[in-house]
Amino acid sequence: EDKVVQSPLSLVVHEGDTVTLNCSYEVTNFRSLLWYKQEKKAPTFLFMLTSSGIEKKSGRLSSILDKKELFSILNITATQTGDSAVYLCAGLVWRSNTGKLIFGQGTTLQVKP
Amino acid sequence: DTAVSQTPKYLVTQMGNDKSIKCEQNLGHDTMYWYKQDSKKFLKIMFSYNNKELIINETVPNRFSPKSPDKAHLNLHINSLELGDSAVYFCASSPRTGARFGGYTFGSGTRLTVV
Numbered sequence: 414e415d416k417v418v419q420s421p422l423s424l425v426v427h428e429g430d431t432v433t434l435n436c437s438y439e440v441t442n443f444r445s446l447l448w449y450k451q452e453k454k455a456p457t458f459l460f461m462l463t464s465s466g467i468e469k470k471s472g473r474l475s476s477i478l479d480k481k482e483l484f485s486i487l488n489i490t491a492t493q494t495g496d497s498a499v500y501l502c503a504g505l506v507w508r509s510n511t512g513k514l515i516f517g518q519g520t521t522l523q524v525k526p
Numbered sequence: 527d528t529a530v531s532q533t534p535k536y537l538v539t540q541m542g543n544d545k546s547i548k549c550e551q552n553l554g555h556d557t558m559y560w561y562k563q564d565s566k567k568f569l570k571i572m573f574s575y576n577n578k579e580l581i582i583n584e585t586v587p588n589r590f591s592p593k594s595p596d597k598a599h600l601n602l603h604i605n606s607l608e609l610g611d612s613a614v615y616f617c618a619s620s621p622r623t624g625a626r627f628g629g630y631t632f633g634s635g636t637r638l639t640v641v
Contacts, residue, residue: 512620521567
């Protein structure tokens with residue numbers, strides 16, 4: 414059965430701290446690994462990683478994929494209270510000629526002032 | 527302009543009722559999805575439609591019936607609602623080929639509460 418596992422499930426830090434969120438996956442017909450940020454409503458897209466070892470960066474956020482060890486990490490440096498959210502990791506698998514996202518259970522990040 | 531819009535945003539109903547949630551996307555995407563997010567924030571795919579054709583149907587009870595009148599709309603009808611159906615339901619869309627590139631856009635969700 415396809416499985417995506419995130420850790421930790423929750424995290425409380427103070428502004429300025431650096432955090433690392435983990436995501437491991439066991440899925441068949443794997444294509445890519447995606448990270449989303451979910452605040453009150455819809456998940457919003459952060460990164461998609463398809464190749465191993467290539468870091469993607471967007472401001473204070475960065476992510477990398479290891480396809481050999483089947484995991485990805487999301488780093489957030491100099492955290493701000495606006496980073497407080499649920500971070501979702503998802504494996505994109507290809508089935509029946511279409512893509513399907515298999516989500517992990519999410520990491521709830523709280524950044525305190 | 528809202529890219530993927532769902533109505534209603536909130537739905538409170540009694541057990542045994544039948545209800546529908548509507549979804550529309552104005553992105554020109556070919557593929558649409560329904561995801562269910564439970565109280566533990568776990569998002570799980572329910573259905574996927576490509577150009578009005580059902581592509582993915584996960585192990586969802588028969589009480590749930592999706593309908594796609596055209597590729598811009600995917601509605602979800604639920605019969606005989608049960609307490610366990612309480613969740614947030616997200617509609618999403620992607621271009622068929624763009625699914626390879628993570629081009630998923632989610633709606634803002636419909637919070638369904640069954641009492």
